[in-house]
Amino acid sequence: MSHAAFLRESLAPLVDLVFPPRCPLCGEGIGQQTGLCAACWSTLVIPAAPLCSRCQRPLPESAGEGDAQCAPCMAHAPRHNGIAAGTLYNGPSRKLVLAFKHGGRIALAPLMAGLIASRLPGLEGGCLFVPVPLHRWRLWRRGYNQAALLARALAQRTGQPVLVDGLLRTRPTPVLGRLGKQERKRALAGALVVNPLRRASIRGARIVLVDDVLTSGATTDACVAALQKAGAKSVVIACFARVLDEALPFTE
Known part of the structure; x- marks a missing residue:
């Protein structure tokens, strides 16, 4: 000990x-x-089988087991190598996220990381936890990066390393929820990059990209693209809560 x-x-x-x-x-x-x-x-909704074999989106019971894929993945194959979500975003998970992210309840990190860890695929061969970054101005105002706290808690729980500055946000970006797909893409263009000092650690690594909430996926997709460009072997997205309103009836 x-x-x-x-x-x-x-x-x-x-x-x-x-x-x-x-x-x-x-x-x-x-x-x-x-x-x-x-x-x-x-009251928390935990994703349960059957799940999409590409992104782990909950599917209706009629989908059965095996390699079933959700409609979004069949239409556009994702960049990432899977999504591990501790919960689906509902009222109670939202309350936890807001308390953690904006209410200063950083002691919630181990609880939230535990739910994420239970959803992660096997870590045989090791992985490297990398949080979605905040811009330095937002980090200064908030005082902490909630994704980095989760990444550290996951590293402590699993015994795997963490690289809190593996990614950088080079400029502040707007709230993406109000933007359309193309507007989100333009807002994020070039804003998320691999830290030049960490390229050697990223190259060839199995990355677990950590965030608190996964909504449209625009931010994590930009992070995944940057990590893959830097030579990451694979990138799995890990989050506490995933916004999938249409999937909630399948899991309740």
């Missing part, structure tokens, strides 16, 4: 005494600082 881990375990009873563990969603008392109560666990 590392010195840091020993200190955490030794001080845990004192922390629990001063700050009794409470569910971050409903406020009920719970057994440990990094969990949810049983009722709130049940």
Whole structure:
């Protein structure tokens, strides 16, 4: 056990005494600082089989098992090598994301990383965790990059290395949700690049690209393209919550 881990375990009873563990969603008392109560666990929607063999999008039961693909992947084969989403984006997962991303609840990182890790494919042969970057101005305002915190928590949980500055955002980009596909593409053109100082680490590596929420995929797609251009062997996208409203009925 590392010195840091020993200190955490030794001080845990004192922390629990001063700050009794409470569910971050409903406020009920719970057994440990990094969990949810049983009722709130049940409100999270975890992607379940059958899944698209290319992007792990939940499919209707009629799709069966095997190499079934979703319509978007059949229409346009994705750049990435898969998506590992801890949850589907719904009310409770949104509340966790907002508390973590904008509410300063950085202690949620281990909980969220645990849900992501349970969805990751086998890591035999190793991988390298790389977070989606923030521009330095946004990082200065927020004080932390939530994707980097998740990447560090995943690295600690799996024993795999993390490269928090593997990617750079060279300029601030607008909120993409209000933009069309071509507008998003123009907004991101050249904004996400591999750090020149980290090219040697990226080349030939199996990358797990980490973010908190996956919406349209425009940002992660630009990151994947930059990593592949730098010689990454493969790139799997890992996120806490994936926005797939049309898939929710298949998993509830």
